[in-house]
Amino acid sequence: MMYKKKGFTLAEVLITLTIVGVISAITVPNLVGNASKKSQTALLRKTYVELTEAIDMEISQKDVKSVTTIFNSTDKLNEFLVNTFKVAKNCQQDSIGDTKCLPTAINYISGAGATNMSSYITEANASCIVNTAGVAICMSLFQPNATTLTDGFGEILIDTNSTKEPNIKGRDIFRLHYKYNGDIEDAGVAANCAAAGAPDGCFVTLQNDNWVMEY
Numbered sequence: 001m002m003y004k005k006k007g008f009t010l011a012e013v014l015i016t017l018t019i020v021g022v023i024s025a026i027t028v029p030n031l032v033g034n035a036s037k038k039s040q041t042a043l044l045r046k047t048y049v050e051l052t053e054a055i056d057m058e059i060s061q062k063d064v065k066s067v068t069t070i071f072n073s074t075d076k077l078n079e080f081l082v083n084t085f086k087v088a089k090n091c092q093q094d095s096i097g098d099t100k101c102l103p104t105a106i107n108y109i110s111g112a113g114a115t116n117m118s119s120y121i122t123e124a125n126a127s128c129i130v131n132t133a134g135v136a137i138c139m140s141l142f143q144p145n146a147t148t149l150t151d152g153f154g155e156i157l158i159d160t161n162s163t164k165e166p167n168i169k170g171r172d173i174f175r176l177h178y179k180y181n182g183d184i185e186d187a188g189v190a191a192n193c194a195a196a197g198a199p200d201g202c203f204v205t206l207q208n209d210n211w212v213m214e215y
Contacts, residue, residue, distance in 0.1 A: 037213040040172050043160040044203070045211050047135050048176075048184065051156070054084040055182040066180045067142050071154060077127035077139045085131040089162075095121070095128035101136045102128060103163045109170035109194050109202065109215070120175055121157055128157075136162040139178070153177040156184065170194070170202030170215075 058070050058080065071077055078092050091101035096117045098104060107114045121128075121138055128138035136159040145151035156176040159167075166172060175187045188200025190208055194215050195201075206213060 037171075040160045041206060041211050041213050043133060043135050044158060044174060044206070046133075047131075047137060047158050047160075048203075050084060051137070051178075052182075052184055054080070055178065055184070059182050067154070067178065067182050068144065068180070071139065071142050071178075074125070074127045074141065077141065078129075081127060081129045081137060081139065085129060085137065087129045088132045088134070089130040091128040091130070093123050093127060095123055095126070095136075095138060098163055100128075101130050101162060102138065102157065102159055103167040103173075105167065106173055107166065107168045109168050121155060126155065130162050134162055134164075135160050142178070142180075144180075151180075153179055155187075169200075171213075174203045175200050176203060 055067065059065070059067065062070060064070065071080070074093055078090070081087070082090065089101060095101040096104060102117050102121070104117055105114050106117055106120070121140060126138050126140040128136060130136045136157070138155075138157040140155040142154040143152050154177065156178055158174045158176065160172045160174075164172075169175070170193055176184050177187050178184050186200055186202075186204035186207075188204075190201050190205045192199035192201040193205045202215070205215065
């Protein structure tokens, strides 16, 4: 008695491939997007921890009570960044542009508009490096408050993939402040993270959400 071998017809194969293709088109972008968010968040957190520990150590070793005597020149800022990170590129005071440390323009996480990076950092007043992980870290000079020194702050910009896209504030670009005592905090508040325009607040949102980028 002979048995006929059973196989798939061409139509069945095509239908299966079509279904697999549709499922892949739906799921793959989400998987890639989630992986990118996890990667950016991990780099941001690591950079923040390294900066915090390094500033605390600087204050302790130099036996001072504030950062005002530590970060009072761009040369000192650059020396600090170079000593803190493994540096792949040192931009110092020439940092903005596609071949430098920071992108020329920043997009908004709300999806509306864009602005120039120079709105957030003044090159002559700051120093920037890119570390070997591809993260750009920029610090500006500490600016004391006109009446109360302890109310002043300096800027910190962290771009987790330097000049590469998406160049979105709150996604791969974060703006922080370092305070008189060396503490680092978000330049904005969590409620404004995804608001229209270009507010800050996504960094503290990530802290509050256990470093999971859910927005």
